[in-house]
Structures are given as C-alpha cells and as structure tokens.
Amino acid sequence: MILVAYILATVLAIVAILLCHTNRRMNAVTIVHGLGFGAITIAALLSGPVPITSFAFGSQFFFIDHLSIFEILIAVVIFTLSAVYAGGYVESLIATGELEKGSLRLFYASWSLLFLVIVLAFCSDNLALFWILAEMTTIISAMLIAVLSAKENIDAAIKYIFVASAAMLFSFVGFIFLFEVSRETIGQGTLNWTVLIQNASAFPAGLMIACFALVFIGFAAKSGIFPFHTWLPEAHAKAPSAVSALLSGVLLNVGIYAIIRMMALVHQTDAARIVSPFLMLFGILTIAIAAFSMLPQKNLKKLIAFSSIENMGVLLVGIAIATPVALFWVIFYIMAHAFTKAELFLSAGILHRQYHSKFSGDAPDEIRNVFRFQPLAAWGMIIGGLAIIGIPLSPIFLPKLFILLQLGAVSLWLLLVVLILLFIAASALGYFVIVSFTQGLSKEKPFEIEPYITPMGMKIPVIILILLIVALGIFFPSGEISFINQIVTELKF
Amino acid sequence: MTDTAFVEGIIRILFVVVIVAAAYIISTRNLLSLVSVYAIQSLTLVGIALALYSVEGSAVLLAIAVITFATKVLVIPYFIATIQERIRIKRDIEFHYLNPTTTLLLSMALMLVVYIALTRILPPTVGPSLFFFGAVIGISLMLMGMMVTFSRKKAITKVMGYLSMENGVLIFGMFVTELPFIIEFLIIIDLIILVLLTTILSVGIDTTLEEYHNRLHRFYLWEEKEDLS
Numbered sequence: 001m002i003l004v005a006y007i008l009a010t011v012l013a014i015v016a017i018l019l020c021h022t023n024r025r026m027n028a029v030t031i032v033h034g035l036g037f038g039a040i041t042i043a044a045l046l047s048g049p050v051p052i053t054s055f056a057f058g059s060q061f062f063f064i065d066h067l068s069i070f071e072i073l074i075a076v077v078i079f080t081l082s083a084v085y086a087g088g089y090v091e092s093l094i095a096t097g098e099l100e101k102g103s104l105r106l107f108y109a110s111w112s113l114l115f116l117v118i119v120l121a122f123c124s125d126n127l128a129l130f131w132i133l134a135e136m137t138t139i140i141s142a143m144l145i146a147v148l149s150a151k152e153n154i155d156a157a158i159k160y161i162f163v164a165s166a167a168m169l170f171s172f173v174g175f176i177f178l179f180e181v182s183r184e185t186i187g188q189g190t191l192n193w194t195v196l197i198q199n200a201s202a203f204p205a206g207l208m209i210a211c212f213a214l215v216f217i218g219f220a221a222k223s224g225i226f227p228f229h230t231w232l233p234e235a236h237a238k239a240p241s242a243v244s245a246l247l248s249g250v251l252l253n254v255g256i257y258a259i260i261r262m263m264a265l266v267h268q269t270d271a272a273r274i275v276s277p278f279l280m281l282f283g284i285l286t287i288a289i290a291a292f293s294m295l296p297q298k299n300l301k302k303l304i305a306f307s308s309i310e311n312m313g314v315l316l317v318g319i320a321i322a323t324p325v326a327l328f329w330v331i332f333y334i335m336a337h338a339f340t341k342a343e344l345f346l347s348a349g350i351l352h353r354q355y356h357s358k359f360s361g362d363a364p365d366e367i368r369n370v371f372r373f374q375p376l377a378a379w380g381m382i383i384g385g386l387a388i389i390g391i392p393l394s395p396i397f398l399p400k401l402f403i404l405l406q407l408g409a410v411s412l413w414l415l416l417v418v419l420i421l422l423f424i425a426a427s428a429l430g431y432f433v434i435v436s437f438t439q440g441l442s443k444e445k446p447f448e449i450e451p452y453i454t455p456m457g458m459k460i461p462v463i464i465l466i467l468l469i470v471a472l473g474i475f476f477p478s479g480e481i482s483f484i485n486q487i488v489t490e491l492k493f
Numbered sequence: 494m495t496d497t498a499f500v501e502g503i504i505r506i507l508f509v510v511v512i513v514a515a516a517y518i519i520s521t522r523n524l525l526s527l528v529s530v531y532a533i534q535s536l537t538l539v540g541i542a543l544a545l546y547s548v549e550g551s552a553v554l555l556a557i558a559v560i561t562f563a564t565k566v567l568v569i570p571y572f573i574a575t576i577q578e579r580i581r582i583k584r585d586i587e588f589h590y591l592n593p594t595t596t597l598l599l600s601m602a603l604m605l606v607v608y609i610a611l612t613r614i615l616p617p618t619v620g621p622s623l624f625f626f627g628a629v630i631g632i633s634l635m636l637m638g639m640m641v642t643f644s645r646k647k648a649i650t651k652v653m654g655y656l657s658m659e660n661g662v663l664i665f666g667m668f669v670t671e672l673p674f675i676i677e678f679l680i681i682i683d684l685i686i687l688v689l690l691t692t693i694l695s696v697g698i699d700t701t702l703e704e705y706h707n708r709l710h711r712f713y714l715w716e717e718k719e720d721l722s
C-alpha cells in the first residue's frame with residue numbers, strides 16, 4: 001500500500017507539473033509532493049510494526065525498516081524545504097537567463113522523479129534493485145545539474161555520470177559475487193538483504209572481502225570518498241543551490257546507506273578484521289584530501305562541497321570502528337550533517353545570487369559588505385559553519401566527540417591524525433568566513449552593488465533549518481534515541 | 494543437447510573476438526568505426542549467450558540474448574551513430590593521461606592480474622574451467638572499458654568505454670552465476686536511459702552552446718518516448 005501511495009503521489013505530481021505553465025505553480029506542486037511524501041511516511045511509521053515486509057506486491061523486493069524510515073524522513077525534510085527555496089531561486093535564475101523557461105518542466109519533473117527514486121531506493125530489500133535505483137539517482141540528479149544553460153554545468157554533469165556509473169558497475173560485480181556466495185551457503189541464490197543478514201555469519205570470509213571491496217568502490221563514488229571524490233566539488237558547486245542541498249543532504253546518504261548495510265553483513269563474518277582497517281584508511285585519506293583542498297579554496301560553494309567530503313570521511317571512520325556506540329552516532333551524524341549541509345548550501349545560494357561572478361562559476365566569490373546586503377544568509381553561513389565544525393551545542397558535536405572517543409580506543413595515533421585534519425578543515429572554513437565577511441567596499445575602486453532582494457520563500461527554509469539545527473543540538477528526546485537504538489539492533493551490530 | 498566440447502570451443506573463439514574488439518576500441522582514433530565495433534562486440538555476446546543456452550537450456554540466457562540483440566546491437570549503436578553524424582566529429586585524437594599503445598600494454602598486464610586475483614578469490618570448485626575463463630574475460634573487459642572512459646576526452650568516446658564496461662559485467666554475470674531475469678531487464682532499461690542522456694549532453698560538449706539548445710529541444714520529445722518504452 002505504502003509503495004503504491006508513493007508511486008501514485010509522484011505520478012500525480014509529474015502530471016500536474018506537465019500541465020502547469022508558470023514557475024510558481026510547478027513549484028507549489030513540488031512542495032505539496034514533499035509534504036505528501038512526509039504524510040505517507042509518517043502514516044507508514046504509525047500504521048503498524050516496523051519493519052514492514054509485506055507490501056501489496058513484490059514483497060520480496062521491497063521492505064521498510066527503521067533505517068529506511070529514518071533516511072526517508074531526512075529526505076522528506078530536505079526535499080520539502082529545498083522545494084520552498086527553489087521557487088524564488090529559480091525565478092531569479094530565469095531573470096538572469098541562466099535557466100531557460102523551456103527547461104522549467106524538465107527541472108521540476110526530474111525533481112519529483114528523483115524524490116521517488118531515492119525513496120524507493122531506501123525501501124528496496126533486494127540489493128540489485130537498490131543498485132539500479134541508486135544508479136537512476138545519479139542519472140536524474142545529473143539532469144538537474146545540467147539543466148542550467150552553461151557549458152560548465154554539462155561538463156560537471158558528465159563527469160559525475162561517468163565517475164559514478166563506472167564505479168557503480170564494480171558494485172554490481174560485487175553483488176554478483178554476493179549472489180554466488182548466498183547460493184553456496186544458503187542453497188538458493190538471493191540478494192534480499194533481510195535473508196542475507198540472517199545468514200551472514202555463515203558466509204566465507206575470503207569471498208566477503210572481495211564482495212565488500214567491489215561494492216565499496218561504487219558506493220564510495222556515490223558518497224564522494226577518496227579517490228572517487230573528484231566529481232563532487234564540481235557537481236555540487238555548479239548545480240543550482242537548491243539542488244546542491246539535495247545532492248549533499250540526501251544523495252550522499254544513499255552511498256553511505258549502502259556501505260552501512262554491506263558493513264552490517266560483513267561485520268558478522270571474519271572478514272571484518274580486514275575490511276575495518278581498509279575503511280579506516282579510506283576514511284582518513286578522505287578527510288585529509290578534503291581538509292587540504294579546503295585551505296586554498298576561494299569559491300564558497302566549492303568550500304562547502306569539500307566540507308561534505310570531509311564529513312563523509314568522518315562517517316566512514318565511524319563505520320570502520322563498527323561498535324554499537326560508534327554506529328549509533330554515525331546514524332545521528334548522518335541526520336545532523338544532512339540538515340546542516342542543506343542549510344549551508346541554501347545560505348550560500350543567497351550569497352551566490354548576490355555576489356556571483358557573471359563570467360565564470362570557478363571565479364572566487366567577491367563578497368563585500370555582506371551584513372548590509374544579506375544579513376540572514378551571512379548569519380546562516382556563520383551558524384551553519386560553526387555547526388558543521390562541531391562546536392558544543394551543535395548537533396554534530398556529540399556524534400563527532402563519541403566517534404573520536406571510540407577511535408581513541410582503537411588507536412591514539414589515528415585519533416591524533418584525525419584531530420589535526422579536522423582542525424585544518426575547521427580553520428579553512430573559519431578563515432574563509434572571517435576574511436570574506438569582513439570585506440567592506442574597496443575605496444580605490446568604488447563600485448555599486450545592486451542589492452539582491454531575497455524573497456521570503458528563500459528566507460523561510462533557511463530560518464527553519466537553523467531552528468532545526470539548534471533544536472537537534474540541544475534536545476535529545478527519548479523517542480529519537482530509542483529509534484536510533486532500534487536501527488542499530490536491526491543492523492545486528 | 495549439443496556436443497559440449499564443440500560449444501566450448503566456439504565460446505573460446507568468441508572470447509577472442511570480444512577481446513580483440515575491446516583492444517580495437519581502446520586503440521582506434523576513428524569514431525565512426527568505434528560504433529560498429531561495439532555492435533560487433535555485443536553481437537558476440539549474443540552468440541556467447543546462445544551457445545551457453547544450447548548447453549544449459551536455461552530460458553534466462555535466451556531472454557538475455559534477445560534483449561541484448563535488440564538494445565545493444567540495434568538501438569544503442571543506431572542512436573549513437575545518428576548523434577555522431579550530427580556532431581560531425583570523425584576522429585578523437587585527444588587523450589588524457591594514456592596514449593593507445595600504453596593502454597594496450599596496460600590492459601594486457603591487467604588481464605594477468607585479474608587472472609591471478611580470481612584464482613585466489615573464486616572457490617577452487619570453479620577451477621580453471623570455461624566459467625573461470627569467462628569471469629576473467631568479463632572483469633578484464635570492464636577494466637579495459639574503464640581505461641577508455643578515463644583516457645579519452647570526447648564525451649561520446651567515454652560513452653563507448655562505459656558501454657564496453659557494461660558488456661564486461663554482462664559476461665561476468667553470465668558465467669559466474671544466474672541472476673533473476675527481471676534484474677537484467679531493469680539494468681538494460683537503466684543503460685538505455687544513461688546512454689540517451691549522456692549522448693544528448695555530449696552534443697552539448699562538442700558543439701557550441703546555441704546550436705546545442707536548438708538541438709536539445711528537438712530531442713526532448715524523442716527522449717520522453719524512449720523513457721516510456
């Protein structure tokens with residue numbers, strides 16, 4: 001039923017978008033679509049005992065457990081708020097000629113389709129089906145990047161498609177291996193995660209290492225892990241900011257989600273002893289690459305994109321530790337990072353509208369007198385920046401602290417290395433904000449800046465996200481804790 | 494059932510054809526022949542699937558053969574050839590990091606590495622049989638395709654590299670295990686959409702922007718039709 005509801009809602013939304021003629025109406029449809037998905041998900045949560053395995057059709061392909069609901073809820077929040085934001089943002093893109101009016105339908109239809117595909121991916125029980133849906137998210141989101149009429153956008157989209165799809169093919173080979181493994185141990189070949197997790201302890205370690213390594217290649221590319229991160233800064237910086245928020249807040253989660261699910265399988269075999277250090281290595285390398293790329297960065301959106309890479313590295317380190325405590329905080333971290341990053345990209349979008357260079361997307365942003373022109377975006381950047389660094393009382397503080405504490409229990413030297421790298425990344429972010437936000441108008445070459453009047457629709461999502469971040473950092477309702485605990489037990493960590 | 498040894502011999506010959514085609518895709522500078530070579534490679538895959546079917550008699554293999562023939566031998570090459578005519582680029586002489594000779598040598602080394610790696614990973618029951626050989630060829634083909642994807646500059650050649658990678662996965666899947674048919678089918682659909690999108694985008698890379706937009710509008714309708722199929 002739930003599945004049918006999701007698909008039906010999306011079909012309705014896409015038909016409505018195709019019938020509409022103005023940006024405002026199409027935008028309203030996507031907002032309603034987001035709210036509708038939220039209602040369906042909450043209904044699913046309340047309607048019965050989770051995990052739900054019996055759907056009206058194809059029960060062997062789809063299921064919903066706590067982790068799926070958790071990821072879907074994050075996606076719903078970010079998609080809905082970004083849709084509200086997109087209204088004003090797209091209007092301004094059309095006004096400056098960056099987006100053609102003819103592409104509007106394509107933009108909003110892809111938006112709705114992407115939402116559906118992501119939700120279905122989180123609900124798929126069959127790993128091959130999950131692979132196909134994850135691959136579809138790449139293609140559709142690349143369409144959203146390429147929709148702007150600039151050659152560099154097409155370049156970024158093509159790079160994204162090729163890096164992600166080529167890597168994903170290795171994942172598929174990994175799944176073929178997994179199928180063969182299950183056929184030899186269970187007797188009947190299956191890729192259903194619920195069946196696999198019950199029999200995982202019997203899987204041979206050697207083959208599981210090969211499996212994991214291959215699957216990891218693809219989903220590392222999806223989540224921007226070194227050395228497959230090269231597409232990420234380009235794509236996130238060139239995409240319209242509303243889309244960047246989706247890419248960073250939701251799409252990166254798809255990759256991490258797959259890695260968590262695979263790790264849950266591997267964790268029960270002896271292979272974990274080899275896989276964990278392997279993940280740790282890639283996690284730390286990812287943090288290092290991101291931190292050092294952030295230092296000389298002059299372009300705001302690229303800086304935030306590299307910060308996403310850095311956070312994915314921290315998540316990978318947390319997954320590598322693979323204790324229940326670490327996993328609990330990894331799950332929490334995913335949520336905190338998604339909201340904070342969405343907030344940062346939406347604020348950066350407002351600044352981008354105000355200050356972006358008309359000539360090239362790669363040019364450094366010339367931010368001047370920011371508190372006079374865009375006070376909300378400036379404060380959004382400051383609060384979001386502090387939150388992403390993980391200062392106390394921000395939602396990322398506790399997860400980072402506990403992951404690092406757990407890392408310290410593994411090895412103090414690794415802890416030291418990671419701490420230094422995180423410090424470099426934080427100082428890069430701080431340096432950029434301090435330098436660019438204190439720039440006044442230069443006296444030698446006085447030039448007029450035309451203030452960009454930010455519509456209410458773009459301000460409200462930023463405000464809501466700031467409130468959400470603050471609330472997440474301060475309050476820990478017992479429901480939230482037991483929910484995440486349930487996820488950890490379902491993953492059998 | 495037909496004589497197994499005879500079929501095995503045929504499959505071995507077809508393997509050689511696949512690898513030669515891959516080597517040609519890696520080294521050629523002529524874009525027009527690239528597409529026909531890809532079509533030949535896919536046709537060889539159809540042949541392999543049919544040969545396997547004659548031995549094992551599994552309906553999935555027959556279905557794979559039919560669907561591969563329809564999409565990879567007919568639809569995709571035709572589509573890419575039409576696009577290439579529009580772009581009017583006949584030669585791709587730009588390479589990123591590797592030139593063809595190095596790539597060829599590298600791919601030979603890679604095949605050796607894959608062979609050694611797979612003898613260790615795969616369970617000894619598989620042994621040095623035809624199926625093991627198929628797995629080696631599949632993975633090598635993937636790696637060769639990947640080198641094309643990352644060493645060429647033109648987007649349209651990158652697409653060919655990706656397609657060749659996908660052929661490798663198909664061979665690997667056919668020989669190592671038997672996936673449910675629905676999965677194979679969905680992958681093909683996925684592949685078609687990917688190819689459509691990237692080739693349309695690659696028109697944008699290889700021509701000026703204004704021309705591109707005019708063409709893009711012409712393609713929209715067509716693209717939607719293909720999505721529905």
